[in-house]
Amino acid sequence: MTIPYPNSQPVTPIATVTPPSGAARPRVTFLGTGYLGATYAICYAELGYEVLGFDVDADKIAMLNAGQVPIHEPGLDELLRRNLAAGRLRFSTDIAETADFGDVHFICVGTPQRADGMGADLSYVEASVTGLAQHLTRKALIVGKSTVPVGTAEWVEQLVGKHTPADLGVEVAWSPEFLQEGFAVDDVLRPNRIVVGVKSEWANGMLYAAHKGVFDLAATEDREVPLVVTDFATAELVKVAANAFLATKISFINAMAEVCEVAGGDVTQLARAIGFDPRIGNRFLQAGLGFGGACLPKDIRAFQARAQELGAGEALRFLHEVDLINLRRRTRVLQLAADLLGRRTGPAGPDLSGTRIAVLGATFKPNTDDVRDAPALAVAGLLRKAGAEVHVFDPEGMENARRAMPELIYEASMTDAVTGADLVCVLTEWADFRNADPVALGELVAGRKVVDGRNCLDAAMWTQAGWEYRGMGRP
Ligand SMILES: NC(=O)c1ccc[n+]([C@@H]2O[C@H](COP(=O)([O-])OP(=O)(O)OC[C@H]3O[C@@H](n4cnc5c(N)ncnc54)[C@H](O)[C@@H]3O)[C@@H](O)[C@H]2O)c1
Numbered sequence: 376m377t378i379p380y381p382n383s384q385p386v387t388p389i390a391t392v393t394p395p396s397g398a399a400r401p402r403v404t405f406l407g408t409g410y411l412g413a414t415y416a417i418c419y420a421e422l423g424y425e426v427l428g429f430d431v432d433a434d435k436i437a438m439l440n441a442g443q444v445p446i447h448e449p450g451l452d453e454l455l456r457r458n459l460a461a462g463r464l465r466f467s468t469d470i471a472e473t474a475d476f477g478d479v480h481f482i483c484v485g486t487p488q489r490a491d492g493m494g495a496d497l498s499y500v501e502a503s504v505t506g507l508a509q510h511l512t513r514k515a516l517i518v519g520k521s522t523v524p525v526g527t528a529e530w531v532e533q534l535v536g537k538h539t540p541a542d543l544g545v546e547v548a549w550s551p552e553f554l555q556e557g558f559a560v561d562d563v564l565r566p567n568r569i570v571v572g573v574k575s576e577w578a579n580g581m582l583y584a585a586h587k588g589v590f591d592l593a594a595t596e597d598r599e600v601p602l603v604v605t606d607f608a609t610a611e612l613v614k615v616a617a618n619a620f621l622a623t624k625i626s627f628i629n630a631m632a633e634v635c636e637v638a639g640g641d642v643t644q645l646a647r648a649i650g651f652d653p654r655i656g657n658r659f660l661q662a663g664l665g666f667g668g669a670c671l672p673k674d675i676r677a678f679q680a681r682a683q684e685l686g687a688g689e690a691l692r693f694l695h696e697v698d699l700i701n702l703r704r705r706t707r708v709l710q711l712a713a714d715l716l717g718r719r720t721g722p723a724g725p726d727l728s729g730t731r732i733a734v735l736g737a738t739f740k741p742n743t744d745d746v747r748d749a750p751a752l753a754v755a756g757l758l759r760k761a762g763a764e765v766h767v768f769d770p771e772g773m774e775n776a777r778r779a780m781p782e783l784i785y786e787a788s789m790t791d792a793v794t795g796a797d798l799v800c801v802l803t804e805w806a807d808f809r810n811a812d813p814v815a816l817g818e819l820v821a822g823r824k825v826v827d828g829r830n831c832l833d834a835a836m837w838t839q840a841g842w843e844y845r846g847m848g849r850p
């Protein structure tokens with residue numbers, strides 16, 4: 376068996392391993408059935424694997440076993456029901472059963488920002504790995520998928536060594552995940568690359584077998600999926616480097632937006648023009664309210680913290696600037712709102728008391744119900760703090776938003792939210808908002824003033840309909 380090392384080209388099949396369970400394909404488990412793990416468990420069953428999803432959250436597990444996806448992710452419901460019915464998929468809160476079931480165990484638990492604001496909280500990784508290791512009774516591969524600081528895989532290997540008898544030969548590998556919420560099903564079934572950090576040929580073969588469904592699907596669609604086989608540290612770093620690059624690209628275009636704002640340029644045209652250069656590319660150059668979600672913000676902070684610990688803090692100092700540019704976009708919306716409402720800004724920020732503002736969007740981007748570090752919700756909070764009465768509507772994120780920020784007023788529809796509003800802020804570019812009719816909405820509001828926090832509206836159309844329009848980085 377040849378192990379390409381490191382390899383950025385598609386490889387031919389290398390797996391000749393027999394899974395310890397004796398099954399033709401390894402039986403796989405996913406520990407943590409949140410946005411990452413639930414999607415994976417369901418899609419892996421769709422690829423034909425026998426799958427068991429484990430979580431400590433009994434409500435989540437009950438929902439999944441009942442055929443209900445606890446998150447909003449396009450396409451996932453149908454796949455869940457189909458694969459439960461086919462008997463390839465089930466979910467459990469029983470760690471002993473999980474340990475017994477799997478040949479390959481994927482760790483998909485959260486790695487949130489620590490309370491100190493910078494590094495990653497690895498307590499869920501520690502708890503899940505320890506719990507699993509203590510119940511393993513045969514050889515298996517534990518594969519980290521969670522996004523972690525470099526060095527975590529080595530630490531997990533030590534944890535596993537401490538909690539399993541040496542003669543079982545349990546091994547560890549790391550395979551970071553690059554899926555985007557809203558596109559998660561396709562990203563899992565048709566990834567643009569697979570990265571694995573391994574230490575042995577056996578682990579490499581098992582991981583190849585655990586990904587074979589993905590390679591087989593690609594072959595039937597006449598595609599190839601590049602496989603990068605590398606060491607632990609590189610695999611961990613690929614993930615945070617990718618997110619750091621994406622965050623930097625967004626903050627770069629938002630920095631250009633800041634300059635356009637003072638120089639009278641239009642960042643949307645600027646982005647389009649530079650994007651024609653294939654070295655730059657036109658994706659992830661959408662200026663606006665900036666990046667949020669459960670990944671980019673926390674990952675660039677954790678990456679800086681880890682680099683600092685390793686003595687390479689200087690190298691990532693620019694990421695601090697990336698973060699600051701990003702956060703400034705939120706206060707920019709506040710400023711635009713105050714300008715449109717004719718409110719002066721004092722040292723404590725603008726006073727918006729006595730105004731009613733409709734906020735359209737709460738999720739961190741469209742096609743998800745995820746409000747974790749959502750710029751839209753953060754801005755809604757700033758508007759309220761400035762004294763405005765804030766009425767929020769989001770097509771999928773209402774329940775999560777209400778839980779995260781109960782102090783806001785939540786409306787049942789876009790029209791309810793805008794009725795009587797002095798100002799409308801479009802903060803997540805859901806299709807319903809992009810395609811909203813400015814003439815019809817104009818009949819409902821108290822003032823035709825709109826902040827387009829995502830540059831997603833047709834400015835000319837809204838202006839023609841009598842709206843005072845303000846975009847981000849455009850006149
Ligand atoms: N959300 C994404 O799109 C995405 C994409 C790529 C990578 N990641 C990374 O994947 C990881 C998970 O992210 P997420 O968004 O799915 O988080 P999440 O919070 O949605 O899910 C984490 C799940 O782990 C469960 N959990 C907690 N402790 C556990 C334990 N001891 N054993 C088993 N389960 C336990 C929680 O109950 C929860 O259901 C993070 O490291 C994240 O950075 C996320």
Ligand SMILES: O=c1ccn([C@@H]2O[C@H](COP(=O)(O)OP(=O)(O)O[C@H]3O[C@H](CO)[C@@H](O)[C@H](O)[C@H]3O)[C@@H](O)[C@H]2O)c(=O)[nH]1
Nearest residue numbers: 552553554555556625659660661665666667668670739740
């Ligand atoms: O041009 C752009 C593109 C995105 N965003 C914002 O950036 C954030 C993140 O968007 P996106 O990257 O699509 O969402 P995630 O689902 O968080 O995915 C990122 O984070 C995941 C978790 O690590 C990785 O797996 C993905 O590859 C990576 O794209 C959102 O708030 C977007 O509104 C912009 O402001 N401008």
